[in-house]
Amino acid sequence: MTLKDTLLQIGQAARDASHAVARASTGAKNTALLATASAIRAQRDELLAANAADLAAAKADGLDAAMMDRLTLSEQGIEAMAQGLEQVAALPDPVGEITELRRRPSGIQVGKMRVPLGVVGIIYEARPNVTAEAAALCLKSGNAAILRGGKEAIRSNQAIAVCVKKGLAAAGLPETAIQVIETTDRAAVGYLITMPEFVDVIVPRGGKGLIERISQEARVPVIKHLDGNxxxxxxxxxxxxxxxxxxxxxxxxxxxxxxxxxxxxxxxxxxxxxxxxxxxxxxxxxxxxxxxxxxxxxxxxxxxxxxxxxxxxxxxxxxxxxxxxxxxxxxxxxxxxxxxxxxxxxxxxxxxxxxxxxxxxxxxxxxxxxxxxADGFEYGLGAEIGISTDKFHARGPVGLEGLTSQKWIVLGNGEVRG
Amino acid sequence: MTLKDTLLQIGQAARDASHAVARASTGAKNTALLATASAIRAQRDELLAANAADLAAAKADGLDAAMMDRLTLSEQGIEAMAQGLEQVAALPDPVGEITELRRRPSGIQVGKMRVPLGVVGIIYEARPNVTAEAAALCLKSGNAAILRGGKEAIRSNQAIAVCVKKGLAAAGLPETAIQVIETTDRAAVGYLITMPEFVDVIVPRGGKGLIERISQEARVPVIKHLDGNxxxxxxxxxxxxxxxxxxxxxxxxxxxxxxxxxxxxxxxxxxxxxxxxxxxxxxxxxxxxxxxxxxxxxxxxxxxxxxxxxxxxxxxxxxxxxxxxxxxxxxxxxxxxxxxxxxxxxxxxxxxxxxxxxxxxxxxxxxxxxxxxADGFEYGLGAEIGISTDKFHARGPVGLEGLTSQKWIVLGNGEVRG
CATH class of the missing domain: 3.40.309.10 (Aldehyde Dehydrogenase; Chain A, domain 2)
Structure with a gap:
């Protein structure tokens, strides 16, 4: 199978799974998050071993100290990941919220219902903790996710993905709801950001160069965070x-x-x-x-x-x-x-x-x-998938709400238009 | 001057004017809308003459009956345009609305303020009434606008633009706040949709083919309305x-x-x-x-x-x-x-x-x-710039609010982060 076909298959699986995640109950989503947290704690040794292998390879490749630091998963860091999942489980579920329901002169009631965006693609650097965090935020907001972390963290990310799959399975949700791209081929990013039929939004987290390149080439909306002057x-x-x-x-x-x-x-x-x-x-x-x-x-x-x-x-x-x-x-x-x-x-x-x-x-x-x-936690969003310097859709710190959309709902009693 | 330079000049002028429109008072914006309505009524004969010239040229070019119909400005149609401007003046101003202002444990109050998007580009078919309508909605929502109508309506659109300029002048707002592109060269659209430094969003109104092409080529967000199955x-x-x-x-x-x-x-x-x-x-x-x-x-x-x-x-x-x-x-x-x-x-x-x-x-x-x-008027938006079939930013009928964004505001009393 070509790399493009692999990405298309991942995209199709995400799109298929997105319907189940979108209609999942708050209880099911929280079960998945808490079960993932438990799995992360239970698999601590496997996570440390995978991370040690990543670190050894990175050291051999001569990664700089700051990158090594971000790549490292300590016991404390693993516990923090698990607690982060529990914190997202504790946040209110944004999906299904109905607002502004008003009666119109025609007799119908018109309002808005908050709904997931669908499939979220996240592109980030070699920071394994982002894998758990992004998975949690996408799942809680009712979205399927495709995660693409820096290649140096591939073993750590795969080990975390195993825990996320256990969590999804515990809640009866499809395991393809959260997929971690396994190939380290850079070309995968190019395909991921140009499949509007399968991906509804891309969130790049990383340096300005990465974000500018993705924004230039993407064929789907990008929640971008450029610099902070x-x-x-x-x-x-x-x-x-x-x-x-x-x-x-x-x-x-x-x-x-x-x-x-x-x-x-x-x-x-x-x-x-x-x-x-x-x-x-x-x-x-x-x-x-x-x-x-x-x-x-x-x-x-x-x-x-x-x-x-x-x-x-x-x-x-x-x-x-x-x-x-x-x-x-x-x-x-x-x-x-x-x-x-x-x-x-x-x-x-x-x-x-x-x-x-x-x-x-x-x-x-x-x-x-x-x-x-200026921070999602300080603003009370509970968590933050990124900070947007765009005006369109989400602006500033982006929490669960930024990963949702609002559709219109109409409650009628047989009304027709005159 | 090349066509590209012309468009860049229009873009720069729109960006410059957008700051004045963004901070204009509700009173000034309404004055501009009402003065435009007056000018449209006063210039009825000029509008009819310009439209007659458009119709004669279109007939010579063999335009079909439906297109001729949409191109036609009757006396009734001119009165309806003026009334449409008055209706937009009567709508509540969305700009400056502050919501969700909540006190955080740190002591700061955090909320959201509704603000204009900046510069809106509207691309539409040969329907002169859209010129007045789009100008009104962009102005009321605090945005500058660049309007590009179908070339068959160029004389009618320029005559309407004269009225809009009178309206802006009456309110002391820059005449470049609403610009009608004067060239009928199709390449102008290509430049308009690829100047993210000057244009914040594109709203195409027309057939599915036009909208798909614009979405493919645009380098700025597009509020798109594809088909309604x-x-x-x-x-x-x-x-x-x-x-x-x-x-x-x-x-x-x-x-x-x-x-x-x-x-x-x-x-x-x-x-x-x-x-x-x-x-x-x-x-x-x-x-x-x-x-x-x-x-x-x-x-x-x-x-x-x-x-x-x-x-x-x-x-x-x-x-x-x-x-x-x-x-x-x-x-x-x-x-x-x-x-x-x-x-x-x-x-x-x-x-x-x-x-x-x-x-x-x-x-x-x-x-x-x-x-x-499913319509902006029936939903109570007062007016509609289009209907979005996207999930990102605006969904369904798009009124004044869809042409705005929300920024975060923080009200403090000397707080610093611990």
């Missing part, structure tokens, strides 16, 4: 204490996350008094400041920033900084340079806050809060 | 009177609309008593019946149906018919052959009704109501 704007009406705390937390709590602030804007009337203090705090925490001329006049240690700096997601101990006239210039700068992920304003002025909330065109817009809050 | 399933627990009325209305009220029923399924226990009556009603209304063997045993005039009949949107005085065992077989048949537009069940059985509602995977699913109700 997040801004904090300190307004002229900012509370200085809040500004210091929010800039510190947004930039320095974690350097490598997508919701980390990469750029600081500060209103001119506030700059002389506050920017040196913020700069001292950042410098003390090892952050390099790259600023405009006005920044550099106030902050001796600041290096010059160029156009590219303002557009860069550093994911490193660097922040760009610009003095702006007011909220209007701040919004214009953000809407020009930002990657539309997350931006925060620090202000005590009601009208300025509302304007920032309305006019900044990003997935998350915050007043007086750290950009680090 | 709609089903009515008469269950064994159906009320015969309701069944007769619903089949009659679903099939015969209008033959050429996408929500017209094209296929009748009937449960075996009901077929012997009811199918002959339904068939007699349909035959009396000039509808040809193409059925399975069991249908033909009960209905002398029925012709044989083949696989293709069950998958066909006739848009004509023909209906396919199949006797099925029960609701399970009906659902399986529908999910196999339907175009996922609209399906109805006729039943008095509660459990059967709920099962049909849950398991039929179409944009609109109805109990005891005519499929003809």
């Amino acid at each position: 997040c801004h904090v704007y300190v307004d002229s009406a900012a509370d200085p204490e809040k500004a210091l705390a929010i800039v510190e937390n947004s930039k320095t709590q974690r350097l490598g996350t997508c919701n980390t602030a990469e750029s600081l804007l500060i209103a001119r009337p506030m700059a002389a008094s506050l920017l040196p203090k913020i700069a001292a705090m950042l410098t003390a925490r090892g952050i390099e400041i790259r600023g405009c001329d006005e920044t550099r006049a106030l902050v001796r240690e600041a290096k010059p920033a160029n156009e590219e700096d303002y557009a860069t997601e550093y994911l490193a101990a660097i922040i760009s900084c610009k003095v702006v006239a007011d909220v209007e210039e701040a919004i214009a700068h953000i809407n020009k340079y930002s990657s539309a992920h997350t931006e925060a304003i620090v202000t005590e002025n009601y009208t300025t806050a509302l304007r920032f909330l309305r006019e900044v065109d990003s997935a998350s817009v915050m007043v007086n809060a750290s950009t680090r809050f | 709609c089903h009515v399933y008469v269950d064994s627990a159906a009320d015969p009177e309701k069944a007769l009325a619903i089949v009659e209305n679903s099939k015969t009220q209008r033959l050429g609309t996408c929500n017209t029923a094209e296929s009748l399924l009937i449960a075996r226990p009901m077929a012997a008593s009811l199918l002959p009556k339904i068939a007699a009603m349909l035959t009396a209304r000039g509808i040809e019946i193409r059925g399975c063997d069991e249908t033909r045993a009960l209905v002398r005039e029925a012709k044989p149906a083949n696989e293709e009949d069950y998958a066909t949107e006739y848009l004509a005085a023909i209906i396919s018919c199949k006797v099925v065992a029960d609701v399970e077989e009906a659902i399986a048949h529908i999910n196999k052959y339907s175009s996922a537009h609209t399906e109805a069940i006729v039943t008095e059985n509660y459990t059967t009704a709920l099962r049909f509602l849950r398991e039929v995977d179409s944009a609109s699913v109805m109990v005891n109501a005519s499929t003809r109700f």
Whole structure:
């Protein structure tokens, strides 16, 4: 069988299984999730052995330390996977929710019912824990899933897939509801993203390059997460204490996350008094400041920033900084340079806050809060399949709801159209 | 300037204007809509003259009667356009609506704010009234729009564009918020659908061929409306009177609309008593019946149906018919052959009704109501930019809300992440 035929067969099996998953009861889905968690705990030794084989092969291939770290499944990591499955089981089931049911003048009642998307394809790096997490979120939201993890994790992923199959079987659900692609041939991704008859949406999780390539080539919708060039704007009406705390937390709590602030804007009337203090705090925490001329006049240690700096997601101990006239210039700068992920304003002025909330065109817009809050768990979604920087369908952190759609339902009593 | 440069210029102008439209007040948008309506009434003679020139050219080109009909702007049609604009002005503004604002354990409040998509591209046939309607819906939902109508309507569309510009100017909004592409070169569509930097979504309105081609080639999301192969399933627990009325209305009220029923399924226990009556009603209304063997045993005039009949949107005085065992077989048949537009069940059985509602995977699913109700106006959307047969983003009739997105907002008081 050719690789293309293999993928088509996987796709057809997923489509067939998707109907059973879509109509599965909440109880059956939760049974599958809890049984998978039990299987993961019971098969701990098999999982560790499979992962050890992956790690040995990766080491021989000279994988870097960060990738080795993500590839590693520890005993703790296995327990965390099992607990993650139990947490998803505990979340409310989004499927079947009926909203906005209203009576129309014709007599019919019209509303919306939340339903699964169908088949979700997930493409991710060599991180075995994502296999369990993605399987759980797709299943709970009533979708079949096709999972394609990084090839270095293939043995670990297959061992996890065995546990997921046990879970599905325990609930009487088809084992093909969650399929892990077994081939490590890269061409499989190309087929997976171009079968609209079998796959309803693709969620790529990984670097910007991977996501851009998939978006370019996909023939199905993609929930994409590109970069997070997040801004904090300190307004002229900012509370200085809040500004210091929010800039510190947004930039320095974690350097490598997508919701980390990469750029600081500060209103001119506030700059002389506050920017040196913020700069001292950042410098003390090892952050390099790259600023405009006005920044550099106030902050001796600041290096010059160029156009590219303002557009860069550093994911490193660097922040760009610009003095702006007011909220209007701040919004214009953000809407020009930002990657539309997350931006925060620090202000005590009601009208300025509302304007920032309305006019900044990003997935998350915050007043007086750290950009680090842009996260599915912090937002109360319970779990997160990714963060979307798109406007279409799902925006920002995507939880179970982002893996569903709403259809219209009509409840009549024999009505016909006049 | 090359055609591509022209389109890029139009795109850039739309993107620039989109920010002003996005932050425009409800009052300003309504002023623009009402002023456009006034201009359309005031320029009636100019519109009629432009349309007469289009009609003369179309006649010389040998356009068929149906296309000539859609191209024609009568005095009544002009008044209807003006009233349509007034109706959109009267609709609630979806932009800025804040929902689900909840306090999180961290102290922040997290919710969603409804915002425009940005720039909407609409591609449609030679129907001048769509120009006014699409402009109104995009403007009210806070989007800039690029409109590309069928080339036969170019003079009429330009005359309407003059009125829209007057309306925008009266409200102090940029005239480039709504642009009508002036070139009739077909290649313009190819550029319009491949500029993701300037266009956020494409809404094609027209035949299936046009929509399939656009979906294939687009590099931006497409709200697509393919065919409407709609089903009515008469269950064994159906009320015969309701069944007769619903089949009659679903099939015969209008033959050429996408929500017209094209296929009748009937449960075996009901077929012997009811199918002959339904068939007699349909035959009396000039509808040809193409059925399975069991249908033909009960209905002398029925012709044989083949696989293709069950998958066909006739848009004509023909209906396919199949006797099925029960609701399970009906659902399986529908999910196999339907175009996922609209399906109805006729039943008095509660459990059967709920099962049909849950398991039929179409944009609109109805109990005891005519499929003809699948329509933005009947659903209470006030207006409709199209009907989506997709699951992603908007599904079924798409009103103002379908032209918006939701971003997350966070209201804090200096919170940082621990």
